Amino acid sequence: MLSLFAHLSLTPSSRPDNPTHNPKLHSNPTHLRKDPILTRQQNEFDLAGKNYSGAGASPEEERSSIPDGLRRELMPEHVAVIMDGNRRWARMRGLPSGSGYEAGIRAFRVLVELCCKWGIRVLTVFAFSSDNWVRPKMEVDFLMNLFEKGIKAELDNFMREDIKVSIIGDPSKLPTSLQRLIARVEKNTKHNTGLHLVVAVNYSGKYDIVQACQSIAQKVKDGLIEPEEINESSIEQELETNCAEYPYPDLLIRTSGELRVSNFFLWQLAYTELFFSKSHWPDFGEADFVEALVSFQQRQRRYGGYK
Amino acid sequence: MNWLTSIQDPIIGKDLYSKYYYLWLIVIWHVVHFIISIWYCALRLAETVESYLISSGLLMWNKTIDTSRVQYLAIVLDSEEACRTSEVIKLLQCIERIGLRNICLYDREGVLKKSKDIIMEKFSRAKLFEEACTTATTLLDKEPFTLEFVSFSDGKEAIAQAANYIFTNYHKSRYQKDLPCTESHIDEALKATGYGQPYPDLMLIYGPSRCNLGFPAWRIRYTEMVHMGPLKSMKYGSLIKAIHRFTMVYQNYGK
Numbered sequence A: 001m002l003s004l005f006a007h008l009s010l011t012p013s014s015r016p017d018n019p020t021h022n023p024k025l026h027s028n029p030t031h032l033r034k035d036p037i038l039t040r041q042q043n044e045f046d047l048a049g050k051n052y053s054g055a056g057a058s059p060e061e062e063r064s065s066i067p068d069g070l071r072r073e074l075m076p077e078h079v080a081v082i083m084d085g086n087r088r089w090a091r092m093r094g095l096p097s098g099s100g101y102e103a104g105i106r107a108f109r110v111l112v113e114l115c116c117k118w119g120i121r122v123l124t125v126f127a128f129s130s131d132n133w134v135r136p137k138m139e140v141d142f143l144m145n146l147f148e149k150g151i152k153a154e155l156d157n158f159m160r161e162d163i164k165v166s167i168i169g170d171p172s173k174l175p176t177s178l179q180r181l182i183a184r185v186e187k188n189t190k191h192n193t194g195l196h197l198v199v200a201v202n203y204s205g206k207y208d209i210v211q212a213c214q215s216i217a218q219k220v221k222d223g224l225i226e227p228e229e230i231n232e233s234s235i236e237q238e239l240e241t242n243c244a245e246y247p248y249p250d251l252l253i254r255t256s257g258e259l260r261v262s263n264f265f266l267w268q269l270a271y272t273e274l275f276f277s278k279s280h281w282p283d284f285g286e287a288d289f290v291e292a293l294v295s296f297q298q299r300q301r302r303y304g305g306y307k
Numbered sequence B: 001m002n003w004l005t006s007i008q009d010p011i012i013g014k015d016l017y018s019k020y021y022y023l024w025l026i027v028i029w030h031v032v033h034f035i036i037s038i039w040y041c042a043l044r045l046a047e048t049v050e051s052y053l054i055s056s057g058l059l060m061w062n063k064t065i066d067t068s069r070v071q072y073l074a075i076v077l078d079s080e081e082a083c084r085t086s087e088v089i090k091l092l093q094c095i096e097r098i099g100l101r102n103i104c105l106y107d108r109e110g111v112l113k114k115s116k117d118i119i120m121e122k123f124s125r126a127k128l129f130e131e132a133c134t135t136a137t138t139l140l141d142k143e144p145f146t147l148e149f150v151s152f153s154d155g156k157e158a159i160a161q162a163a164n165y166i167f168t169n170y171h172k173s174r175y176q177k178d179l180p181c182t183e184s185h186i187d188e189a190l191k192a193t194g195y196g197q198p199y200p201d202l203m204l205i206y207g208p209s210r211c212n213l214g215f216p217a218w219r220i221r222y223t224e225m226v227h228m229g230p231l232k233s234m235k236y237g238s239l240i241k242a243i244h245r246f247t248m249v250y251q252n253y254g255k
Helices: A002-006 A059-064 A086-092 A097-118 A132-136 A137-160 A178-191 A204-221 A231-238 A284-300 B010-055 B087-096 B117-122 B128-132 B157-172 B183-192 B236-247
Strands: A045-047 A049-051 A078-083 A123-131 A165-169 A196-203 A251-254 A273-276 B074-079 B104-109 B127-128 B145-150 B202-206 B224-229
Touching: A059 A078, A078 B224, A086 A097, A097 A123, A097 A137, A097 A284, A123 A132, A132 A137, A132 A196, A165 A178, A178 A196, A196 A204, A204 A231, A204 B157, A231 B127, A251 A284, A273 A284, A284 B010, A284 B087, A284 B145, B010 B236, B087 B104, B087 B236, B117 B127, B117 B145, B127 B128, B157 B183, B183 B236, B202 B236, B224 B236
Parallel strands: A078 A123, A078 A251, A123 A196, A165 A196, A251 A273, B074 B104, B074 B202, B104 B145, B127 B145, B202 B224
Antiparallel strands: A045 A049
């Protein structure tokens, strides 16, 4: 609860949701929401020596893995995170930026573990924006190296924990070795059925829309579609986030107190609940995540319509 | 709980134990949410006091705001909130009083578009953004007060129309080998199809949901978003505070 004091949140306005509110009454205008209890497959996961078993878990074990204050049926299907504040975190401690990024990787691992444990279906993280190329070359090279090492180190974990990995963004500017590694990890994990981890690297919301238009253009050129037939749905089907079962985030978390989305998921965020946390990304832990989820579960999501 | 587990029949005992355990979880859930509600009530009370202090001039923020940093302000309203025309007008009057000049009003259903005439009547110096552009005024002009009314159809549908515009021209021209489809081409196509309005610096969201409700996606790349709560609870002080906070923000645009 103390973390609530530190939370640079948007002005709280909505009263708590009725705890008996049935999420199945929500209708997302763009995709069907599935019953999280009937379709969720939990991963076998070892945390602090305790196994959280998958399909064979007893109801008590399932309930006990969710922190008090959260309800499993109100958990978001898709959580997106803008992992901001690594450099500021390092600067505050008199450390180089690299240390901030490395600490950020540890926070990222914790978040992945929690998502697996709590039945979140899709986790998207904004790792590197196409606007970040203007940073010093040394820093960018360090980051690319860190991605490569991080992915290699976690590949076995992804397989063991049944995590499917997808990378979205423009891969053409990435180092060749990283491109090859991305292709390998996507191929190796493509049949996994647990958490879908989507990592946005060299991604931009505008680029996503542009590449969707380019895909449609190819279809127009091939005579598969007439220009007059192009509508909102045509573009939505070509967005990179369509690789996920739940392409649109239910909850977006941005750390380090900034109140903007910085060119991330522009199209997809129309009805995404926004949560801005004051913690810098390396400090974002279980308590902060619980706070974000509690806040999400309290909100009235109306998808733009009337109550 | 000991007497429960010691019940002779292990099946009944286990079932009762589960039910009581589940009940306890429900109670804990309610307690946690009650505490959070109390916290939010306390925050609202603090905001009300702060807002009064700002409105009465005891806190000097309204005298130190650099309004030039907010070139374009977006107000996003839940469609139910948008029906409260008098409160929308009151909000715009506060914004005009602060000194901001270029406002974009958005609601998903287009309720504000229907109330456009009523709203415009209340502001003698107000012009519609489209008219202000054609009369060769710039956004930096202090006069007039420009208003833009936007709904969902100006967002994703606009991008689809811009894409249609690009593809139609591409389809007609047999001489172009590469499709002209980059960010700047979409910008141009949006302008050509009548959707080339400026990007807001700051977005204030009124309503229960903390989301942008489908505000034109192409325009919110670096827009600061602040959720202000229900429109009926709108306070001049909260508005000042949100704008003041924005003017203190440093944006590095990815650097």
